[in-house]
Amino acid sequence: MDLPKSGFSGMKQNFIKDLYAGFLVSLIALPLSLGLALASGAPAFAGIVTAVVGGVLVSLFGGSYVTISGAGNGLAVATLAAITALNTDGMEDGYMYVLAAVIVSGGLITLLGIFRFGSLSDYFPSAAVEGMLAAIGLLIMAKQLHIMIGIIPPKGLSAIQLYGLFPDSIYTVIKSEDFTVTALGLVSLLIMVYYSKIRNKTFHIIPAPMWVVIISVGLSFFLEHQNLFHLIPEKFLISLPNDIIGSYVAPNFSKINSIDFWNAVITLTLIASIESLLSIKGVERLDVFRRRVNTNKDLRAHGIATTVSGFLGGLNVVAVIARSSVNVNNGGSNRSSNFFHAFFLILFIVLFSFELQRIPLPALMAILVFTGYKLAAPETIKKIFLIGKEQLIIFSVTLFVTLKIGLITGILSGVFITLFIHAFLNKGFALFVRT
Numbered sequence: 052m053d054l055p056k057s058g059f060s061g062m063k064q065n066f067i068k069d070l071y072a073g074f075l076v077s078l079i080a081l082p083l084s085l086g087l088a089l090a091s092g093a094p095a096f097a098g099i100v101t102a103v104v105g106g107v108l109v110s111l112f113g114g115s116y117v118t119i120s121g122a123g124n125g126l127a128v129a130t131l132a133a134i135t136a137l138n139t140d141g142m143e144d145g146y147m148y149v150l151a152a153v154i155v156s157g158g159l160i161t162l163l164g165i166f167r168f169g170s171l172s173d174y175f176p177s178a179a180v181e182g183m184l185a186a187i188g189l190l191i192m193a194k195q196l197h198i199m200i201g202i203i204p205p206k207g208l209s210a211i212q213l214y215g216l217f218p219d220s221i222y223t224v225i226k227s228e229d230f231t232v233t234a235l236g237l238v239s240l241l242i243m244v245y246y247s248k249i250r251n252k253t254f255h256i257i258p259a260p261m262w263v264v265i266i267s268v269g270l271s272f273f274l275e276h277q278n279l280f281h282l283i284p285e286k287f288l289i290s291l292p293n294d295i296i297g298s299y300v301a302p303n304f305s306k307i308n309s310i311d312f313w314n315a316v317i318t319l320t321l322i323a324s325i326e327s328l329l330s331i332k333g334v335e336r337l338d339v340f341r342r343r344v345n346t347n348k349d350l351r352a353h354g355i356a357t358t359v360s361g362f363l364g365g366l367n368v369v370a371v372i373a374r375s376s377v378n379v380n381n382g383g384s385n386r387s388s389n390f391f392h393a394f395f396l397i398l399f400i401v402l403f404s405f406e407l408q409r410i411p412l413p414a415l416m417a418i419l420v421f422t423g424y425k426l427a428a429p430e431t432i433k434k435i436f437l438i439g440k441e442q443l444i445i446f447s448v449t450l451f452v453t454l455k456i457g458l459i460t461g462i463l464s465g466v467f468i469t470l471f472i473h474a475f476l477n478k479g480f481a482l483f484v485r486t
Contacts, residue, residue: 054340054342055116055340055384055385064385065382065384065385065387066387068382068383068384069382069383069384069385069387069388069391070387070388070391071381071382072377072378072381072382072383072388072391073378073383073387073388073389073390073391073392073394073395074391074392074395075258075377075378075381076119076374076377076378076381076383076388076392077391077392077393077395077396077399078257078258078260078261079258079260079261079373079374079377080102080119080121080374080392080396081099081260081261081264081396081399081407082260082261082263082264082410082415082418083098083121083122083260083374083418083422084098084099084101084102084121084122084396085098085099085289085407085410085415086098086415086416086418086419087122087123087124087126087127087419088101088122088366089289089412089415089416090127090131090191090194090195090416090419091122091126091127091130091131091134091366092130092131092134092135092145092146093130093134093146093149093366094146094290094292094300094364095289095290095291096291096292096295096298096364096400097146097364097365097366098121098122098365098366099396099400100360100363100364100365100366101121101122101360101365101366101367101368102120102121102122102392102393102396103393103396103397104356104359104360104363104365104368104393105120105121105353105356105360105368105369105389105393106119106120106121106389106390106391106392106393106394106396107390107393108352108355108356108359108368109349109352109353109356109368109370109386109389110386110387110389110390110393111352111386111390112348112351112352112355112356113348113349113352113353113386113389114344114345114346114347114348114349114351114352115331115334115335115344115345115349115370115386116338116340116342116344116384116385116386117334117337117338117375117378117379117383117384117385117386117388118330118331118334118344118349118370118375118378118389119370119371119374119375119377119378119388119389119392120353120356120368120369120370120371120389121368121369121371121374122366122367122368122369122371123322123323123326123327123367123369123371124187124188124191124326124371124422124423124426125183125184125187125322125325125326125369125458126319126322126323126326126366126367126369127191127419128187128190128191128458129318129319129322129458130149130319130366130367132315132318132457132458133145133148133149133152133314133315133318133319134146134148134149135206135207136311136314136315137149137152137306137309137311137312137315144303146300147300147301147302147303148302148303148305148306148312148315149315150300150301150302150303150361150362150364151302151303151304151306151307151312151361152312152315152316152319152361153302153319153357153358153360153361153365153366153367154302154357154358154361154362155307155316156316156319156320156323156357156361156367157354157355157356157357157358157359157360157361157367157368158354158358159316159320159354160320160323160324160327160350160351160353160354160357161350161351161354161355161358162354163320163324163350163354164347164348164349164350164351164352164353164354165347165351167347168324168347168350169328169345169346169347169348169349169350170346170347171328172328172329172331172332172346173332175325175328175329176445176465176466176469177442178435178438178442178443178445178446178449178465178469179445179446179449179462179464179465179466179468179469180325180329180462180465181431181435181446181449182445182446182447182448182449182450182453182461182465183325183449183450183453183458183461183462183465184426184427185426185427185431185432185446185450186427186449186450186453186454186458186461187423187426187453187458188422188423188424188425188426188427188428189210189423189427189450189454190210190423190453190454191419191420191422191423191426192419192420192423192424192427193210193213193214194213195416195417195419195420195423196213196217196220196416196420197213197216197217197220198236198287198412198413198416199236199237199239199240199413199416199417199420200220200221200224200232200233200236200237200413201224201232201233201236201287201413202220202223202224203286204216204220210454211454229282231274231279231282231283232282232283232284232287232411232413233413235267235270235283235411235413235414236411236413236414236416236417237417238266238267239263239266239267239413239414239415239417239418240417240420240421242259242262242263242266242417243259243260243263243417243418243421244421246259246262247259258377260418263414263415263417263418264407264410264414267409267410267411267414268406268407268409268410271283271409271410271411272409283411286412287411287412287413288408288409288410288411288412289407289408289410289412289415290408291400291404291407291408293404299364300364302361302362317459318457318458318459319367321458321459321462322458322459323353323357323367323368323369324350325462326369326370327349327350327353327369327370328346328350328370329372330369330370330371330372330375331344331346331349331370332344332346333372333375334370334372334375334376334379337375337376337379338379339379339384340384349370353368353369353370356368373422374392378392432446441472444468444472445465445468445469445472446465448464448465448468449461449462449464449465449468452464452465
């Protein structure tokens with residue numbers, strides 16, 4: 052099998068395939084980018100900025116071949132926590148401070164790539180990483196489950212409190228006797244769950260998240276035609292800027308000397324780096340041409356893209372494995388498919404901005420609930436258990452500490468428990484150090 056050419060030669064060689072793959076990826080990236088930005092406490096448009104900047108810059112400067120870049124699942128939780136911690140008078144203030152943290156984080160990620168920290172991905176304890184990802188999935192679902200059924204939960208609650216409040220949210224919906232918004236969320240979730248079970252090639256041309264967008268927007272037009280659009284409250288509709296330049300929010304560096312600011316920077320940097328490196332290594336195995344990825348070069352590219360994204364009002368740019376696997380499965384063979392996915396996202400915003408603002412939030416949150424479930428699926432625990440009880444302990448400790456304390460403490464606890472088990476309980480310290 053001949054390797055595809057790189058650079059502009061490769062772009063010309065596989066133009067049609069990469070264009071098609073980039074288009075299909077954009078159909079998934081559009082609703083996910085909007086949803087992840089909103090779940091992060093940022094404006095919906097920030098997710099599009101993140102994906103576009105990542106698609107353009109990482110395709111130009113990256114070291115991987117078929118990786119797609121954009122907003123990441125793990126960073127939604129970390130970004131929301133940072134916005135909440137840095138918030139003074141309102142969420143918008145917190146967002147401005149986090150933009151500054153994103154810019155600094157991008158600089159640190161670039162330095163990690165320059166000093167060749169990309170190779171550390173080979174040494175991440177897999178059970179600890181799986182535990183962190185499962186915790187992130189549970190954290191994502193905690194809030195979005197409420198919004199999916201049409202209830203905006205109180206701010207400042209922990210994941211455990213949000214899960215405990217869910218029966219009350221169900222009762223509130225039943226008591227209201229208005230199930231329009233709830234139905235939109237539940238139908239969207241059913242689409243995500245049963246999409247893979249439908250055996251129709253034509254149906255599968257359009258990815259599940261885009262079916263959610265098409266059906267929910269179509270239903271909103273139907274309700275408007277029946278003079279029932281008021282059944283979808285304005286608070287459950289996304290907002291996109293009519294004047295992109297006029298609505299620009301500048302980063303605010305005034306808290307750069309605070310502990311909360313640097314805690315946000317370190318958290319974003321660690322989570323973004325880990326998520327990107329894990330995705331890059333995973334996509335490397337998916338590549339049909341078995342090409343080795345320059346992880347340090349890719350880390351530098353994601354750092355540069357993150358800095359630019361922060362200046363433009365976007366979030367941390369990371370490599371995302373789900374969108375990358377769609378790229379590979381649909382013939383993407385060159386970095387240009389990452390670029391094309393960004394190009395189509397710009398087209399969607401320019402041509403369909405009005406329609407996109409009719410997507411009900413419960414529909415978008417249903418996509419994230421399903422995404423969170425996939426990260427924390429019971430099959431993951433079963434897989435870890437089959438590897439060994441020690442791995443299950445590492446997984447469980449990381450999961451619990453992440454949920455109880457935070458992402459950084461969670462992943463550090465996973466690393467320490469791994470060291471303790473392998474180096475001391477197994478009495479293999481010398482072997483552990485050599486490996």
